[in-house]
Amino acid sequence: MATQTYAATATQPQAEINYLNHARGLKSWLLTLDHKRIGLLYLISIALFFVVGGILALLVRLELFEPGQTIMSAETYNHVFTLHGAIMIFLFLIPAAPAVLGNFALPIMIGARDVAFPRLNLASWYIFWLGAIMMLVGIVASGLDTGWTFYTPYSTMTGSGVTWVVLGVFILGFSSILTGLNFIVTIHKMRAPGMTWSRLPLFVWGLYATSIVQILATPVLGITLLLLALERILKVGIFDPALGGDPVLFQHFFWFYSHPAVYIMILPGFGIISELIGTFSRKGIFGYKFVALSSVAIAFLGFLVWGHHMFVSGQSATASTIFSLLTFLIGVPTGVKVLNWVASLYRGSIWLRSPLLYALMFLFVFPIGGFTGIALGTLGLDVPLHDTYFVVAHFHYVMVGGMFLSFLGGLHYWWPKMFGRLYNEKLAQLAALLIFVGFNVTFFPQFILGTQGMPRRYFDYVPEFTTLHQISTVGSWILSVGLLLVAGYLLHSLFKGQKAPANPWGAGTLEWTHTGRVPSPHNFDRIPVVTRGPYDYHLAEEIFGNGRGDGDSLAVQPSPSGQTQQPQSTT
Amino acid sequence: MAGASEAITRVHAAEEHGHHPPYLQHHFVSAEQQFDAAKLGMWIFLATEILLFSGMFVAYAVYRVWHPEVFQAASKLLDWRLGGLNTLVLLASSYTVALAVHYAQLGNQKRLLQNLWLTIALAGVFMVVKYFEYTEKFHHHIFPGGNYAYEGLQLPYVGQFFSIYFVMTGIHGLHVLVGMGVLTWVALKARRGVFSSEYYTPVEISALYWHLVDIIWIFLFPLLYLIH
Numbered sequence: 001m002a003t004q005t006y007a008a009t010a011t012q013p014q015a016e017i018n019y020l021n022h023a024r025g026l027k028s029w030l031l032t033l034d035h036k037r038i039g040l041l042y043l044i045s046i047a048l049f050f051v052v053g054g055i056l057a058l059l060v061r062l063e064l065f066e067p068g069q070t071i072m073s074a075e076t077y078n079h080v081f082t083l084h085g086a087i088m089i090f091l092f093l094i095p096a097a098p099a100v101l102g103n104f105a106l107p108i109m110i111g112a113r114d115v116a117f118p119r120l121n122l123a124s125w126y127i128f129w130l131g132a133i134m135m136l137v138g139i140v141a142s143g144l145d146t147g148w149t150f151y152t153p154y155s156t157m158t159g160s161g162v163t164w165v166v167l168g169v170f171i172l173g174f175s176s177i178l179t180g181l182n183f184i185v186t187i188h189k190m191r192a193p194g195m196t197w198s199r200l201p202l203f204v205w206g207l208y209a210t211s212i213v214q215i216l217a218t219p220v221l222g223i224t225l226l227l228l229a230l231e232r233i234l235k236v237g238i239f240d241p242a243l244g245g246d247p248v249l250f251q252h253f254f255w256f257y258s259h260p261a262v263y264i265m266i267l268p269g270f271g272i273i274s275e276l277i278g279t280f281s282r283k284g285i286f287g288y289k290f291v292a293l294s295s296v297a298i299a300f301l302g303f304l305v306w307g308h309h310m311f312v313s314g315q316s317a318t319a320s321t322i323f324s325l326l327t328f329l330i331g332v333p334t335g336v337k338v339l340n341w342v343a344s345l346y347r348g349s350i351w352l353r354s355p356l357l358y359a360l361m362f363l364f365v366f367p368i369g370g371f372t373g374i375a376l377g378t379l380g381l382d383v384p385l386h387d388t389y390f391v392v393a394h395f396h397y398v399m400v401g402g403m404f405l406s407f408l409g410g411l412h413y414w415w416p417k418m419f420g421r422l423y424n425e426k427l428a429q430l431a432a433l434l435i436f437v438g439f440n441v442t443f444f445p446q447f448i449l450g451t452q453g454m455p456r457r458y459f460d461y462v463p464e465f466t467t468l469h470q471i472s473t474v475g476s477w478i479l480s481v482g483l484l485l486v487a488g489y490l491l492h493s494l495f496k497g498q499k500a501p502a503n504p505w506g507a508g509t510l511e512w513t514h515t516g517r518v519p520s521p522h523n524f525d526r527i528p529v530v531t532r533g534p535y536d537y538h539l540a541e542e543i544f545g546n547g548r549g550d551g552d553s554l555a556v557q558p559s560p561s562g563q564t565q566q567p568q569s570t571t
Numbered sequence: 572m573a574g575a576s577e578a579i580t581r582v583h584a585a586e587e588h589g590h591h592p593p594y595l596q597h598h599f600v601s602a603e604q605q606f607d608a609a610k611l612g613m614w615i616f617l618a619t620e621i622l623l624f625s626g627m628f629v630a631y632a633v634y635r636v637w638h639p640e641v642f643q644a645a646s647k648l649l650d651w652r653l654g655g656l657n658t659l660v661l662l663a664s665s666y667t668v669a670l671a672v673h674y675a676q677l678g679n680q681k682r683l684l685q686n687l688w689l690t691i692a693l694a695g696v697f698m699v700v701k702y703f704e705y706t707e708k709f710h711h712h713i714f715p716g717g718n719y720a721y722e723g724l725q726l727p728y729v730g731q732f733f734s735i736y737f738v739m740t741g742i743h744g745l746h747v748l749v750g751m752g753v754l755t756w757v758a759l760k761a762r763r764g765v766f767s768s769e770y771y772t773p774v775e776i777s778a779l780y781w782h783l784v785d786i787i788w789i790f791l792f793p794l795l796y797l798i799h
Contacts (some may be wrong), residue, residue, distance in 0.1 A: 223626035235717030236734035
C-alpha cells in the first residue's frame with residue numbers, strides 16, 4: 001500500500017506533473033484554490049514584510065549605537081520602533097507559521113486533498129493583503145507612534161494614522177480567523193482513513209491548538225480595535241478618560257487577545273520542532289500524547305494569564321496574584337514539551353542537518369525566553385523590570401529565538417518538498433551558526449541592560465549603557481548577515497539547486513512518504529490508508545526497506561546507523 | 572433531482588472520477604463529509620461572532636456596574652414597544668427560516684422559497700423599525716459618547732450608555748443586513764432549483780447564522796430596553 005506512489009513516480013520521473021507546473025501564468029496563481037500555492041503566496045507576502053520589519057529593526061539598533069541622537073530624531077524613532085513591532089507581529093509572526101507552512105503541509109500531512117474550504121483559504125490571503133494595505137496607507141499617510149499595543153489614551157489623542165492602522169489590523173483578524181476555522185474543520189473532517197487523533201503529526205496538533213486560539217481570541221481584538229477606531233471617529237468614550245472612559249479596560253481587552261496571540265505565534269513553532277526532532281533523531285517523540293495535549297493545554301491556559309501585562313496598571317492585588325500563579329502554571333506544559341524533546345533526542349540516531357540545527361538552537365534559546373517570562377510573572381520582580389529592556393529581551397528570545405528560529409527550521413525542512421530542490425547544506429549550517437551567534441549577541445546584552453534600568457522604547461540613554469548597546473547593535477549586523485545568507489542560498493537553490501528526492505530526510509509523515517518529489521495538484525493519486533503513527537520508524541518499511549533492500553532506491557541518506565530505534569511513543 | 576437519489580450509493584465510489592454528484596467538490600470524499608465540514612465551519616464561525624459581541628457585553632457589564640442609575644435613566648429614552656415589536660419580528664423570522672430548512676429537507680421547493688422570502692421580508696421590517704428608532708434618537712441629538720447632546724437628560728456617563736447602545740445595535744444591524752444578503756443569495760439559488768433533499772447545505776448553514784443574529788438580539792433587547 002505504502003509503496004504504490006513511489007513506484008508510480010520512480011518509473012516516470014520526466015513526465016511529472018506537479019502543483020508548480022500544472023498551470024502557468026500569474027492568473028493561475030492569483031486565482032488558485034490549491035492550499036500549496038496559497039501557502040507560497042503567503043510565503044512571498046510575509047517575506048516581503050519581514051524584510052521591511054527587519055530593516056526597521058536595524059534602524060532602531062543603529063539609532064541606539066550611541067547616546068543621544070545618532071541617525072534620527074526622537075519622533076522618528078517612535079515611529080520606527082512602532083512600525084517594526086506592528087509589522088513584525090501582525091504581518092509576519094502571526095501569519096508566518098500557520099499560513100505558510102501550515103497551509104502547505106497540513107492537508108498533505110493528514111492525507112487530505114485540500115483544506116476543507118479552499119475558496120475561504122484564498123479569500124483569507126486577499127483579506128490579508130487588504131488589511132496590510134490599509135495598515136500601510138495609514139502608516140505612509142501619517143505614521144504610527146503608539147507602540148504596537150495602541151494603549152489609550154495616547155492612541156486616541158495622537159495625530160498619527162491610528163484609525164487606518166487599527167482598521168487594517170481588524171481586517172487582518174478576519175484573515176487569521178478564516179485560516180484557523182479552515183484548519184480546525186480540516187483536521188476534524190478531512191483526515192485520511194486510519195489517521196486517528198493519536199496518529200496526527202505533532203505539527204498538526206500544534207496548528208490545531210493555534211487555530212483554537214485564533215478563533216477564540218481574534219474576535220475580541222477585532223471589537224477592541226473597532227471600539228478604538230470609533231473612539232477616534234465618533235468619540236464613543238469607552239476607553240478615553242477625557243470622555244469618561246477607562247484606559248485600563250482597553251488594556252484588559254487588548255491583552256485578552258494579545259497574550260493568547262503570542263501562543264498563536266509560538267504553538268505552530270512547537271509543532272515544527274516536534275517534526276524536526278522526530279525526523280532527525282529517527283525515533284518516536286518521547287511522550288507523544290503529552291507533547292500533543294500540552295499544546296492544547298497551553299492554548300487554554302493562555303487565555304487566563306493576560307493580567308500579567310498589567311501588574312503596574314492599577315489592577316487589584318488579588319487579580320494580580322491570581323494572574324501571577326496562572327502564569328507560573330503555563331510553564332508546566334511548556335516544560336513538558338522541552339523535556340520531552342530532549343528525551344526524544346536521547347539515544348536517537350541523530351542526523352545533524354540544518355533543520356535539526358535550528359531545533360537545537362531553539363532548545364537552547366527558547367527556555368531562556370521561557371524562564372525569564374516566569375521571572376517577569378512574579379509580582380515583586382515585575383515591578384522593577386516592567387517596561388525595561390529585560391522585557392524586550394524576553395520577548396525577542398521567545399518570538400525570535402522561539403518562533404522565528406522554528407519557522408526557519410520548518411522552512412529548511414519543507415523547502416525540498418515545496419520546490420523539489422535541495423539548498424547548499426554547508427552554507428545552511430554556516431548561516432545557522434551566524435544566526436545563532438548574532439541572535440544571542442543582539443539580545444542577551446538587553447537582559448543585562450534591563451536589569452540595570454534601561455527603559456524600553458527610549459531613544460536616548462545614559463553613557464554607562466553605551467558598551468552593551470553597541471554589542472547589541474553589532475549582534476544585529478551578524479544576525480542580518482546570517483539571514484541574507486539564508487535568502488541567498490534558498491533563492492539560488494530554486495534555479496541551480498540539486499534536484500531533491502521525494503523524501504530527502506527519510507521522514508515518516510505522509511507529505512514525504514506518499515507524494516512525489518513535488519506534490520501533484522491534488523496531493524495524492526489515491527487517498528492513502530494510514531497504518532502507523534507519524535514517527536513509527538520501526539513500522540515504516542517504505543523509508544528504510546526494513547531489510548527488503550529497496551531503501552537505497554529512495555536516495556535517503558539516513559543516520560550512520562540506518563536501523564530504526566525501538567519505539568518510545570504511541571501504540 | 573434525478574441524480575440526487577442515487578448520490579448515496581455513489582458516495583462510496585466517489586473517489587473514482589466522473590461519478591461525483593454535481594455539488595460535490597473534488598477534495599471531499601463524500602457528500603456527508605462536505606456537509607459535516609460546512610456545518611462545523613459555520614458553528615465555529617458563530618463562536619467567533621459571539622466572542623466579537625462578548626467584548627461589547629463586557630463593556631456593558633462594566634459600565635452598568637459602575638453607573639447603574641445612569642443606565643436606568645438612559646434606558647427610559649429607548650422605546651420598549653418598538654424594541655419589543657422588533658423582538659417579535661426576529662422571532663418570527665427565526666421560525667420561518669427553520670421552516671425553510673425543514674422544507675429543503677423534504678425537497679419542497681415552493682415552500683422553501685416562500686419561507687426564505689418571508690424571512691428576508693421580516694428582516695427588512697426589523698431594519699425599517701430600527702431606522703425609525705435611530706432617526707428619532709438623532710433628531711433629539713442623542714448621539715454616542717462625547718457627541719451626546721440631549722437636553723432632556725443630562726447625566727455624567729449617559730453618553731457611554733448610548734455609545735454601547737449604538738455600537739451594539741449598529742453591529743447587530745450590520746449582521747442583519749449581511750444575513751439578508753446571504754439569504755437572498757440562497758433564495759436565488761433555490762429558485763434555480765439547486766437544492767434537494769440530498770443537498771441543502773447553504774440553506775442549513777445560513778439558517779444557523781440567522782438564528783445567531785436572532786439570539787444576539789434576544790440578549791440585547793432586555794439588556795438595553797428593559798432596565799428597571
